[in-house]
Amino acid sequence: MTAQMIARPVEAPGATRASAEIARRALRKYFRTPGLFAMGLVQASLFLFCFRYVFGGAVTTGARSYVYYLVPGYVATIVLFTGGGIAVAVADDRAQGFTDRLLSLPVPRRALVIGRAIADASTNAWSICATVAFGFLFGFRLEGGAQAALAALGLCLVYGVVFTFVFMVMGLVAPNVQAAQGMSMIAFVFAFISSTYVPVDSMPGWLQAFARYQPVTPMVDAVRAALIGSSSDVGLALVWSALLIGIFGPIAVLRYRYA
Amino acid sequence: MTLTTPVTSGGPPGTEPGTALIEARDLTVRFGKVTALDGLDLVAPPGEVLAILGPNGAGKTTFVRTIATLVAPTSGTLAVRGHDVVCHPLAVRRQIGLAGQYAAVEPTMTGRENLVMTARLFGHPGPDADRAASVVIDQLGLEEVADRRCGTYSGGQRRRLDLGAGLVGAPRLLLLDEPTTGLDPAGRGEVWGAVRALVAAGTDVVLTTHYLDEANELADHVVVIDHGKTVASGALGDIKAGIGQDVIEVAVADPARLEQVGQILVRVTSRPPRLDRSGRRARASTTEGASDLGAVIQGLSDAAIAVDEIGLRRPTLDEVFLAVTGAGTGAGAGAGTGAGTGAGK
Numbered sequence: 001m002t003a004q005m006i007a008r009p010v011e012a013p014g015a016t017r018a019s020a021e022i023a024r025r026a027l028r029k030y031f032r033t034p035g036l037f038a039m040g041l042v043q044a045s046l047f048l049f050c051f052r053y054v055f056g057g058a059v060t061t062g063a064r065s066y067v068y069y070l071v072p073g074y075v076a077t078i079v080l081f082t083g084g085g086i087a088v089a090v091a092d093d094r095a096q097g098f099t100d101r102l103l104s105l106p107v108p109r110r111a112l113v114i115g116r117a118i119a120d121a122s123t124n125a126w127s128i129c130a131t132v133a134f135g136f137l138f139g140f141r142l143e144g145g146a147q148a149a150l151a152a153l154g155l156c157l158v159y160g161v162v163f164t165f166v167f168m169v170m171g172l173v174a175p176n177v178q179a180a181q182g183m184s185m186i187a188f189v190f191a192f193i194s195s196t197y198v199p200v201d202s203m204p205g206w207l208q209a210f211a212r213y214q215p216v217t218p219m220v221d222a223v224r225a226a227l228i229g230s231s232s233d234v235g236l237a238l239v240w241s242a243l244l245i246g247i248f249g250p251i252a253v254l255r256y257r258y259a
Numbered sequence: 260m261t262l263t264t265p266v267t268s269g270g271p272p273g274t275e276p277g278t279a280l281i282e283a284r285d286l287t288v289r290f291g292k293v294t295a296l297d298g299l300d301l302v303a304p305p306g307e308v309l310a311i312l313g314p315n316g317a318g319k320t321t322f323v324r325t326i327a328t329l330v331a332p333t334s335g336t337l338a339v340r341g342h343d344v345v346c347h348p349l350a351v352r353r354q355i356g357l358a359g360q361y362a363a364v365e366p367t368m369t370g371r372e373n374l375v376m377t378a379r380l381f382g383h384p385g386p387d388a389d390r391a392a393s394v395v396i397d398q399l400g401l402e403e404v405a406d407r408r409c410g411t412y413s414g415g416q417r418r419r420l421d422l423g424a425g426l427v428g429a430p431r432l433l434l435l436d437e438p439t440t441g442l443d444p445a446g447r448g449e450v451w452g453a454v455r456a457l458v459a460a461g462t463d464v465v466l467t468t469h470y471l472d473e474a475n476e477l478a479d480h481v482v483v484i485d486h487g488k489t490v491a492s493g494a495l496g497d498i499k500a501g502i503g504q505d506v507i508e509v510a511v512a513d514p515a516r517l518e519q520v521g522q523i524l525v526r527v528t529s530r531p532p533r534l535d536r537s538g539r540r541a542r543a544s545t546t547e548g549a550s551d552l553g554a555v556i557q558g559l560s561d562a563a564i565a566v567d568e569i570g571l572r573r574p575t576l577d578e579v580f581l582a583v584t585g586a587g588t589g590a591g592a593g594a595g596t597g598a599g600t601g602a603g604k
Contacts, residue, residue, distance in 0.1 A: 005429070005460075006390075006391045006394050006395070006426075006427065006428075006429040007387070007429065008428070008429045009353075009381050009382030009383045009387070009428060009429070011382055012349060012352075012353060012382045013379065013380060013382045017379065018379075021376055021379045021380055024376070025365055025368065028365075028367060028368055029365060029367045029368075032408075033367055096363060097359045098363045098364075098365065100324075100327070100329055100357065100359055101357065101359065101363040101364075101377070101424065102380070103327075103329055104327040104328065104329060104352060104355065104356075104357040105352060105380045105381060105428070106352040106353045106380075106381065258331070
């Protein structure tokens with residue numbers, strides 16, 4: 001043993017530095033766990049493939065190929081499929097005692113939430129790009145130009161943050177990892193009963209009411225609109241996003257503060 | 260006879276009230292209907308290793324989590340080096356390092372990456388964090404595995420890393436919640452060695468354990484808690500002395516004659532002996548140490564019982580533990596038996 005001493009830190013870390021550190025750890029875990037990032041890609045490609053070539057033929061979306069309907073919908077809602085991993089990761093950190101370690105450190109509680117959101121926004125951007133690449137393979141083309149594509153990407157990233165907070169809260173309230181996994185399944189209801197894969201008009205009337213007014217439909221419609229360079233439909237999606245972040249973000253921070 | 264040493268606010272002479280390492284006053288923690296801590300009083304002076312002993316479910320872990328600001332007291336007060344855990348949680352967090360019951364490290368990161376991350380989260384700027392990690396790696400003998408992902412570590416290595424994560428912020432107080440639970444003897448030895456080195460270097464340590472030998476090995480000051488209350492507190496020797504009785508222990512060559520030895524012990528000491536069949540040992544408390552020992556030897560010789568070993572000794576912590584928590588407690592008896600082999604050495 002050496003006689004070297006560690007000096008005591010002068011002050012506790014600020015929210016920015018702490019968030020960056022927490023994001024870094026979440027990203028390392030993601031990219032170093034093949035099951036997390038590789039399986040995400042496999043899942044995305046299989047899903048797109050099945051919808052494009054198996055179900056797609058039976059869906060009527062106007063004159064254009066179904067792939068132009070499918071790809072914007074899928075990239076807009078991709079977090080609803082990968083988000084189970086967020087809920088599970090958060091619940092697992094609690095179960096393993098990793099959350100206790102973080103909470104015993106002089107770290108601002110909001111950094112735990114912001115750091116996680118930064119990490120998930122990054123993995124989400126990666127999933128979106130990979131999915132669009134698969135979309136190209138299946139016949140999708142960006143026709144609205146770079147600006148339209150960037151606007152659509154921006155919206156998808158915002159949705160990613162929105163649903164990250166929702167899934168984080170699931171992981172924080174679930175009694176165990178399995179329960180977190182189970183709770184995250186509710187996302188499928190919102191993903192499927194929406195305009196993501198089929199036009200809402202094709203659903204029975206009683207279901208249309210839910211499909212039309214739940215948050216995912218305006219979000220998906222906004223991405224489709226952005227991709228063709230129309231911004232007219234974006235407002236409602238942004239309002240929903242702000243509302244959901246405003247509700248679930250603070251709940252997540254409070255759950256950590258009084259965990 | 261009461262074994263509970265009255266807890267006074269001062270600690271040892273020279274320690275002012277309020278600068279105690281830990282000061283709990285009527286500390287109560289409830290989770291719904293479950294009362295985990297039930298009016299716990301405890302004052303631990305700085306500069307000593309405090310072991311919190313108790314059966315499973317006694318409230319040890321809850322107490323450590325309350326010190327670590329992970330659980331808020333329902334009522335009562337708790338101060339760590341004078342900082343109240345409710346009013347000044349950030350100040351408390353800056354004083355402590357926690358190594359939990361579970362190895363709370365990130366398995367996909369290397370040992371060094373884990374330590375650097377934790378150091379930064381303690382507030383060390385980048386280069387300082389790297390340096391702190393290196394010092395801790397050196398200190399805990401993790402050089403060879405530091406740059407491997409810690410998912411590949413042995414149990415003992417992983418616990419040491421967990422300990423290191425508690426240390427990189429140079430805490431004044433290291434909290435160890437059952438630091439060796441689930442480790443094999445070699446792993447326990449590794450962790451004990453590391454803790455001793457830290458204590459020698461001046462870190463205050465509070466540890467919980469249900470291994471009595473662990474408290475014996477590491478602690479200066481022992482608090483026994485049961486059902487969320489302090490049932491005994493004091494220096495290890497004082498608690499043992501508080502029992503006021505020595506123990507006569509006899510190991511027989513032929514296990515079939517253990518009952519007979521038991522009868523001799525009852526006759527001499529007038530106390531129920533404890534018989535350990537697998538260890539071929541019988542023991543009984545005695546207030547008349549030497550003369551009772553002579554009488555027992557005489558009795559054994561009259562009955563022509565071959566003896567491997569016989570002796571008079573101070574009670575082990577197992578025996579103290581059973582005495583203060585009450586042998587009727589299922590968990591207490593279980594912990595006593597479980598640790599018996601370890602403490603018998």
